[in-house]
Amino acid sequence: MTHQLAQSRHIHSILNFAAKDSYPALTPNAELIGRSWKRCIEDYGMDPSRPRSARIVTQQTLREHQDSVDEFLNVARAGVDQLYGIIAGLGYVVLLTDHRGITVQYLGDRRYDRRLRKAGLYLGADWNEQYAGTCAVGTCIQEQQALTCHRVDHFDATHISLTCTSAPIRDPSGDLLAVLDISALDSPNARESQTFALHLTQLYARLIEDAYFLRRYRNQTVLRCGVSREFVQVNGQYLFAIDEGGRIEAVNTAGRSLMPKNAAGLIDGVSGMTELFECDLRDIWSIPYDHDDQVKAFRHYANKDTLFATLIKPKAKPADYSGSVKASNDERVPELDQLAADDPVMRRTLSLAKRLRNRDVGLLILGETGTGKEVLAKAIHQSGSRASGAFIAVNCAAIPESLIESELFGYVAGAFTGARAKGMRGLIQQAEGGTLFLDEIGDMPLHLQTRLLRVLAEGEVLPVGAEAPIRVNCRFMAATHQNLEQLVQSGAFRSDLYYRLNGATLKLPSLCQRADRQHVINSVLRKLIKQGQVEDVHIRADAMSAMLAYHWPGNIRELVNALAFAEATCDNHEITAEDLPEACLKQKSVAVPTEPSESPDGRRCLLLALETYRWNITEVARRFDVSRPTIYRWLQHHDIEQPRFLGKR
Numbered sequence: 001m002t003h004q005l006a007q008s009r010h011i012h013s014i015l016n017f018a019a020k021d022s023y024p025a026l027t028p029n030a031e032l033i034g035r036s037w038k039r040c041i042e043d044y045g046m047d048p049s050r051p052r053s054a055r056i057v058t059q060q061t062l063r064e065h066q067d068s069v070d071e072f073l074n075v076a077r078a079g080v081d082q083l084y085g086i087i088a089g090l091g092y093v094v095l096l097t098d099h100r101g102i103t104v105q106y107l108g109d110r111r112y113d114r115r116l117r118k119a120g121l122y123l124g125a126d127w128n129e130q131y132a133g134t135c136a137v138g139t140c141i142q143e144q145q146a147l148t149c150h151r152v153d154h155f156d157a158t159h160i161s162l163t164c165t166s167a168p169i170r171d172p173s174g175d176l177l178a179v180l181d182i183s184a185l186d187s188p189n190a191r192e193s194q195t196f197a198l199h200l201t202q203l204y205a206r207l208i209e210d211a212y213f214l215r216r217y218r219n220q221t222v223l224r225c226g227v228s229r230e231f232v233q234v235n236g237q238y239l240f241a242i243d244e245g246g247r248i249e250a251v252n253t254a255g256r257s258l259m260p261k262n263a264a265g266l267i268d269g270v271s272g273m274t275e276l277f278e279c280d281l282r283d284i285w286s287i288p289y290d291h292d293d294q295v296k297a298f299r300h301y302a303n304k305d306t307l308f309a310t311l312i313k314p315k316a317k318p319a320d321y322s323g324s325v326k327a328s329n330d331e332r333v334p335e336l337d338q339l340a341a342d343d344p345v346m347r348r349t350l351s352l353a354k355r356l357r358n359r360d361v362g363l364l365i366l367g368e369t370g371t372g373k374e375v376l377a378k379a380i381h382q383s384g385s386r387a388s389g390a391f392i393a394v395n396c397a398a399i400p401e402s403l404i405e406s407e408l409f410g411y412v413a414g415a416f417t418g419a420r421a422k423g424m425r426g427l428i429q430q431a432e433g434g435t436l437f438l439d440e441i442g443d444m445p446l447h448l449q450t451r452l453l454r455v456l457a458e459g460e461v462l463p464v465g466a467e468a469p470i471r472v473n474c475r476f477m478a479a480t481h482q483n484l485e486q487l488v489q490s491g492a493f494r495s496d497l498y499y500r501l502n503g504a505t506l507k508l509p510s511l512c513q514r515a516d517r518q519h520v521i522n523s524v525l526r527k528l529i530k531q532g533q534v535e536d537v538h539i540r541a542d543a544m545s546a547m548l549a550y551h552w553p554g555n556i557r558e559l560v561n562a563l564a565f566a567e568a569t570c571d572n573h574e575i576t577a578e579d580l581p582e583a584c585l586k587q588k589s590v591a592v593p594t595e596p597s598e599s600p601d602g603r604r605c606l607l608l609a610l611e612t613y614r615w616n617i618t619e620v621a622r623r624f625d626v627s628r629p630t631i632y633r634w635l636q637h638h639d640i641e642q643p644r645f646l647g648k649r
C-alpha cells in the first residue's frame, strides 16, 4: 500500500471513530488510545484530514526548557547514552522530553538526520498531545503511564509510519518530571514487535528516575529495599530518603506503591519507616553501612511481605563551608539547603544564592508576604564571608516616614529637636562588616531613595546634620512583594537604585505553589520544637493531607501560626485535622486549577501562572489547556494588564 493510501485510510478510520466512538483495533492499548483520539477531536479541536508537520521549537525556547531541568539532564545523560547503545543498531532513536513534551535530550543516527528531523524524532521536537495529537510522549503525559504508540495508533496521519514507546519519569515528590521515549521511523506492522521496547524503556526510565532520586538525596540517608536479598544492593527498587528520626522525607515511584493512600490518592497514615515496616528505629540504624552483610529483613505492616533493606550513607559534608568564593550549585550549604527540598523554583533560587553568597552584589528577593524573604536573606548572610558581621533587617514599611531617615542614616548631636544628646549611629553603620537587609524596599520614599543610592554607589553615609560622610562597608539585600519594575515605570521608584540593588533576583514561590510543601511543614514544626515554642508533637496523616491541600494565603507565616495553634489544642502530642485552624479545612488549594473562574481565587490563580511563566502567554495557555485568545479574554475579564516592560513574547 502506498503511504498516501495508508494515510487516507487512517483519516477515514478516525472519522469513523468520531462517528461511533469506539477504537477500531483490539489492542492492549485500545481504551487508552481511544481516550486520546477523543481528546484530540473534542478538546483540542483537531481535524484528522489536516495532518500537521512535526514542530521543532526555536533554539531559545529549547534552551529555556533545558535550563529548567538542568540538574536532571546531567544525571539522565548516562542513562540515555546507555539505552541508545543498546538500540541504535535496531534503527531507534532516544528522546528525553520535559513534562511539557519538549525534547530536551536526543540521540539518533546522524546519517538520517534530515528524515528524523522531518518526522519530529529530533532535539527540540514538541510532542505535546495538544499539538502532535495521539503520540507516545504526549499521551504518556496525559495518561501518566507508559505506552507504545504504534503506527496507526497515532492520531495525525503524518506519524503513521512511526513506532514510539514512552515511559514517565517522576521527581521525588511524585510529579511528572520527564518522559523517556524510543522511536523508529519504520517498523514491522505487528505490534508485538514492540513489547521488548516497552519493557526496555520502562526499565531505563526507572534507572534514570532512581539515579536522580539518589542524586537529590545524596546528603541524606537512603533506605533501599527490594524483594531479593542478593539484588537489593544493586537493584533494590524501593527508595526512601529518611531523616535521623526515621521520618520519610521522600519516596521513589516504586516505594510509593508500598505506602497507604487516601481516597484522593495522597499518601496517608504513614510518615515514618517504623509505621511502614514492623521494626523500630534501632533496627534501621543497626544496618551496618560498611560491613560485608549490609542487608536486613523487614516485614511490611500491611501486606506482610518480607523486604530486604540496605542503607546508603549520606555523602560527607565538606570540611569548610566558608571562605570559598566560587560555590557550585552542588555544594552543600546547610543554612541554605534546609530551606527547601524538591521544588524546582526553590532549587534555582538556592543554587543562585549559593553562587552569590560570598560576593558583594546586591540581591533583590521577591515573593509574596510570609514566603520567607527575610529568612532567606539571613541564611545567605550566615553562610557567606560576612557571617561574623551583623545582620541588620529594616522594614521600610513599618518605620514612620519621618523616622526612616534618622534610623537608617543616623544623626549627629543636636541635629534636630528631640535628638539624643550624643547623636545616633544609623542602621547602615550598625551593619558595618555585615549585611543590611531592606525589607519592603518598594515603600521607601523617593527622597530617601536618592540618599540610599549614594550609600550604594559611593560606599559612604552622611548622617543627618553631619558635614562629612563616613565610609561604610556592608552588603545590601532588599526584598519586596511589590512589582518594582512597575514602580520604576510609574516613576515611584528610582531606576538607578533599582539596578544597583538588583545585582541578581531571587524568587520565592508562594507556599501553595511549592512541590516540597510537606518538607516545609515538617521543617517548620521541627524548628518550632527546637526553639521551644511548641512541645514535641507529631502530625497525623489526616492533618498533613489537609495542610497539603490548603492554599496558605499567608504563606509560611500562616503555617507557623497554624502549627502553633494546632499544638496548643491537640491531645496526646498528636496533631489531627480537627486541631487545625478552621480556615485550613475549608479552602482547598488553588495551585492547580483547570480554569480561572470569575472568583477572586481565579484571578489570583491566573496571575500566579502569568508570573510563573514570565508572561509567556503561549506557556500559560498550555498550562490551562486553552488557546492563546482565551488567555487574552481572561486577562480582559479580570482587568489584568500585561506589563509593558516585558514586551510581547
Ligand SMILES: Nc1ncnc2c1ncn2[C@@H]1O[C@H](COP(=O)(O)OP(=O)(O)OP(=O)(O)O)[C@@H](O)[C@H]1O
Binding pocket: 338, 339, 367, 368, 369, 370, 371, 372, 373, 374, 375, 376, 439, 479, 481, 523, 524, 527, 556, 557, 560
Ligand atoms: N524555611 C523556614 N523554616 C521555618 N520558618 C520559616 C521559614 N521561612 C519562613 N519562616 C517563618 O515564617 C515567617 C515569615 O518569614 P519571613 O519574615 O522571612 O517572610 P517575608 O517573606 O520576609 O515576609 P514579609 O514580606 O511579610 O516581610 C517567620 O516567622 C519565619 O520565621
